Amino acid sequence: MATAAEAEAMRRAVALAARGLGHTSPNPVVGCVVLDADGRIVGEGWHQRAGGPHAEIHALREAGERARGGTALVTLEPCNHTGRTGPCAQALIDAGIARVRYAVADPTAQARGGGATLAAAGIDVEAGALAQEAEAVNEAWLTSMRRGRPFVLWKYAATLDGRSAAADGTSRWITSAASRADVHRLRAEADAVVVGSGTLRADDPHLAVRDREGARQPLRVVVDTNATVKPDARVLDDAAPTLIAVAEDADTDRLPGGAETVRLPRAQGRRGLDIAALLAELHGRGVRSVLLEGGPTLAGAFLAAGAVDKVVGYLAPVLLGAGPAALADAGITTIAQALRLDTAEVTRLGPDLRITAHPVAPAPLAEEN
Numbered sequence: 478m479a480t481a482a483e484a485e486a487m488r489r490a491v492a493l494a495a496r497g498l499g500h501t502s503p504n505p506v507v508g509c510v511v512l513d514a515d516g517r518i519v520g521e522g523w524h525q526r527a528g529g530p531h532a533e534i535h536a537l538r539e540a541g542e543r544a545r546g547g548t549a550l551v552t553l554e555p556c557n558h559t560g561r562t563g564p565c566a567q568a569l570i571d572a573g574i575a576r577v578r579y580a581v582a583d584p585t586a587q588a589r590g591g592g593a594t595l596a597a598a599g600i601d602v603e604a605g606a607l608a609q610e611a612e613a614v615n616e617a618w619l620t621s622m623r624r625g626r627p628f629v630l631w632k633y634a635a636t637l638d639g640r641s642a643a644a645d646g647t648s649r650w651i652t653s654a655a656s657r658a659d660v661h662r663l664r665a666e667a668d669a670v671v672v673g674s675g676t677l678r679a680d681d682p683h684l685a686v687r688d689r690e691g692a693r694q695p696l697r698v699v700v701d702t703n704a705t706v707k708p709d710a711r712v713l714d715d716a717a718p719t720l721i722a723v724a725e726d727a728d729t730d731r732l733p734g735g736a737e738t739v740r741l742p743r744a745q746g747r748r749g750l751d752i753a754a755l756l757a758e759l760h761g762r763g764v765r766s767v768l769l770e771g772g773p774t775l776a777g778a779f780l781a782a783g784a785v786d787k788v789v790g791y792l793a794p795v796l797l798g799a800g801p802a803a804l805a806d807a808g809i810t811t812i813a814q815a816l817r818l819d820t821a822e823v824t825r826l827g828p829d830l831r832i833t834a835h836p837v838a839p840a841p842l843a844e845e846n
Contacts, residue, residue: 486510486518490521492508494507494614499665499667499692501524507553508524509535510549513543522536533569534568536549537569544572544573545573547574547575549569549574550578551565557594566592570595575601576603578604579591579602582604584622618765627767629785630766630785630789631780632790633770633773633804634803635790635791638797640797640798640802641801641802643799643800644799646800661686661687664684664685664692664695665692668696672700672771677712684717686717694718696762698759701722702723702724703728706732706733713735719736722738722741723738723740723750747781773802780816785836786836791829
């Protein structure tokens, strides 16, 4: 059981880990706080970029000799392998750390086992401190490692009556400037931003991150089953890399240059591409988190495939009464099949509401006696 001081230090480590969002992929975000033998904070660190020192190394360097006999609080189990950097478990041993408290076990076969290595060296090791908070800050990477596909966050903007555009197709701007700025935060934290060809034709989105200092641009992905992207599409500029996903049998002769193209199988029994194949392709490219920006048809396909891990909806206090809905066919035909969500947060952004929720796994059917 973590002491009050250790719990507070772990809370600080979670906050430090969040600083790495958008900068560490394909690695996780990790935070670390080192306490000296008297329980005082003497070192802090977080994983700042892929290939750079891990959180524990930054914290140990700051602590120096004061780490000896102290405690390390880490949001993720210290790694146990040598990659572009050395194993953090061994670094903690070499620093003379006496106790290690980590929040979440590493799910990867390559890196896990650090806890056991530390215990074998005589270090007092406990797991699980503030696990829920540490899971939340690292949800994209953990989901990707556990499921073998990128974490998918579906973001949408709608009026209070659920419309994503007016009857004439206009949609700029349904939500406020505050909500639109928040979307750029989501983009900056994602490895890839995905839209469908319908949204590309209707809105010609740019999909790059703006007004976020130091942001890494995500991969812009267009799901364009029949290869219809026009040469003047804004996603074809050099602001960020772009990938166009087309069907295996699509005629790509008229596709413009300036973007890489990948061929994928069509979906079975539905229009469009196979979502699992798309996610597998992105995962193979090192994409660990996807921001799904639309439109309603593509969102429905992702939901039908069971490939949405988080939903962020921006609701504007606006009524239209007609126009396309924010979500199209998701394979749900009766209320009993409705995808229930667990609301994690409701925040006001200017005049709008931002609702963050996670799909709830359906309860198992009761067995008959």
